[in-house]
Amino acid sequence: MPKTTNEWIEKRYELLLAEFKDKEFNGDDAKRVLTEQGKSEESSVPIILSELKKKCLIEAKLDSQDSRKRIYQLKLPNEVISEILTRSDIESILKKAADLIRTRVDYKFILILLFLKRISDKWTDEFKKAVEESKKAGLTQDEAEQEAKKAAYHEFDMPEEYLWDNLREEVNELPEKFSKALKTIAEKNSELKDVLDNADFIQFTSNNENYEILRQLVELFSAQKLHHVSPDILGDAYEWILRFFAPDKAKEGEVYTPREVINLLVRILKPKEKESVYDPTVASGGMLIVSHKYVEETYGKEASRRLFLFGQEANHKTLALGRMNMYIHDIRDVQLAFGDTILYPKFKEGENIKKFNVVIANPPWNQDGYDENVAKRGEFWKTRFNYGFVPKQSADWLWIQHMLASASDENGRVGVVIDNGCLFRGGKESVIRESILKADLIECIILLPEKLFYNTGAPGAIIILNKNKPKERKDKVFFINSSRDFEKHPEVRKLNILAEKDIKKIVGAYDNFSEEAGFSRIVDLAEIQKQDFNLNVSLYVFPEDEKEDINIEKEWRDVQDLKKEEDKIDKKIEVFLKEIK
Numbered sequence: 001m002p003k004t005t006n007e008w009i010e011k012r013y014e015l016l017l018a019e020f021k022d023k024e025f026n027g028d029d030a031k032r033v034l035t036e037q038g039k040s041e042e043s044s045v046p047i048i049l050s051e052l053k054k055k056c057l058i059e060a061k062l063d064s065q066d067s068r069k070r071i072y073q074l075k076l077p078n079e080v081i082s083e084i085l086t087r088s089d090i091e092s093i094l095k096k097a098a099d100l101i102r103t104r105v106d107y108k109f110i111l112i113l114l115f116l117k118r119i120s121d122k123w124t125d126e127f128k129k130a131v132e133e134s135k136k137a138g139l140t141q142d143e144a145e146q147e148a149k150k151a152a153y154h155e156f157d158m159p160e161e162y163l164w165d166n167l168r169e170e171v172n173e174l175p176e177k178f179s180k181a182l183k184t185i186a187e188k189n190s191e192l193k194d195v196l197d198n199a200d201f202i203q204f205t206s207n208n209e210n211y212e213i214l215r216q217l218v219e220l221f222s223a224q225k226l227h228h229v230s231p232d233i234l235g236d237a238y239e240w241i242l243r244f245f246a247p248d249k250a251k252e253g254e255v256y257t258p259r260e261v262i263n264l265l266v267r268i269l270k271p272k273e274k275e276s277v278y279d280p281t282v283a284s285g286g287m288l289i290v291s292h293k294y295v296e297e298t299y300g301k302e303a304s305r306r307l308f309l310f311g312q313e314a315n316h317k318t319l320a321l322g323r324m325n326m327y328i329h330d331i332r333d334v335q336l337a338f339g340d341t342i343l344y345p346k347f348k349e350g351e352n353i354k355k356f357n358v359v360i361a362n363p364p365w366n367q368d369g370y371d372e373n374v375a376k377r378g379e380f381w382k383t384r385f386n387y388g389f390v391p392k393q394s395a396d397w398l399w400i401q402h403m404l405a406s407a408s409d410e411n412g413r414v415g416v417v418i419d420n421g422c423l424f425r426g427g428k429e430s431v432i433r434e435s436i437l438k439a440d441l442i443e444c445i446i447l448l449p450e451k452l453f454y455n456t457g458a459p460g461a462i463i464i465l466n467k468n469k470p471k472e473r474k475d476k477v478f479f480i481n482s483s484r485d486f487e488k489h490p491e492v493r494k495l496n497i498l499a500e501k502d503i504k505k506i507v508g509a510y511d512n513f514s515e516e517a518g519f520s521r522i523v524d525l526a527e528i529q530k531q532d533f534n535l536n537v538s539l540y541v542f543p544e545d546e547k548e549d550i551n552i553e554k555e556w557r558d559v560q561d562l563k564k565e566e567d568k569i570d571k572k573i574e575v576f577l578k579e580i581k
Helices: 007-020 027-036 042-054 077-101 108-136 141-148 171-188 190-196 208-221 231-250 259-269 286-299 316-328 396-405 428-438 500-512 525-530 552-580
Strands: 024-026 058-063 066-074 276-279 308-313 334-338 358-361 413-418 442-447 461-466 476-481 520-524
Touching (some): 007 027, 027 066, 058 286, 108 141, 108 316, 171 190, 171 208, 442 500, 476 500, 476 525
Parallel strands (some): 308 334
Antiparallel strands (some): 413 461, 476 520
């Protein structure tokens, strides 16, 4: 076992490895070994399995005999050693890289360098393997090396001169070399064109200070080989950069959806293998990546490969981040398109837009400029915006209508993170809200805590829409007020986060359709109609203040005791006054 794994987990990994090796086992098997041989408490077994999974020492999939249980399989030491050793190293590199650039230059250059280093190291590893295979087939060393350079052996076609170690040889030519490398690799690999066309290292180093930053960044990324690092670890590194710079980028209008909010949304919508997931405002791809991870963790790695992912993004540079993010997470079966979704939806089927099983998004809140005149210029506007048009200053309900129209008529589920104000604003939005409610498409409204988002202190809300509500949920809306379910952000002083216990509480209430005073309530459409179709969560469920039980008799005795103390003090003061006189 690698030394970087803490001793507590190391011992339990070794116990399970000695018992099961590469064989599959279930939770009860793990409990037997860990409690009998490892002397662990039963309650700690799920924690141990969770920690092993975090460290990529174990894989889990759904038990085909019982969907409530998991089947586990350990990774052998030779499969995980390089992954474990590089996690802390990568985190250290990224922290140093972030300290180097701060807000002086665009953080996207860090992501480009991470991406380029990854594909370069993988090419080198593929080359070595191809050489060995060719030599076994009878080729000489020189012949094997020439054969191994062919594109057929590699995921990406990379000229040898643009491999990482060759690029960093001439320190004085770093900007020119990296710029040429990105351009050439993009030309040779069409799928990378939009990813690599967004970085200009020559412009980046237009001053001496940035030139030195680039040199130090290159040396930082040269410290570790990345070809054996697991997609989970590298993906976490990529997400770390996005999250680290989110507060500063929020001031420039970039939106980063906290991963715990996405986790909550995905665990409510529950995508399954062979289903399709669509995000019309995909940005860096967080909604799709978390959906993929959810299916992998719930049904297994093979099942996640049968999840079909689609996304569209109007910002070219942001879309490039999304493409890189997908590659870093080793997600290949994904279709991402560039363009304005409201006006030019890219995913079509015949004479209409394509339908998906799950539609999930955090669209721009209160987006300006999509009034009726503009919306009617959009493709398929009659079928997408049939509940009405929005005012110029907020496209919230236009986005919701597009997502509804994109959901499968059979089992389409929609989850949208949106401005809380769209639940109760009047005018045109009220008309749309009323129509969608009368169509019985809104299943659940969740009021989130305030200060979860980097770009606004507003609480935000989640709306769950369902084209095929279960019978018990028809003509009803389930309201959840989670405004008080949060913890302080561990890193950003002014922010809050949804903790795992908060997510479990919300998902549990949704799944069980259960009411809890001050937290969740089932409301008939008739009652909502009496409120003029206002969906303000606080109208229907409001957190109750904690009531303190008061022992009146004890309180009375305490008051009497205080009076006696006051009398004693008064008498002492009288004595002092007399002595003074």
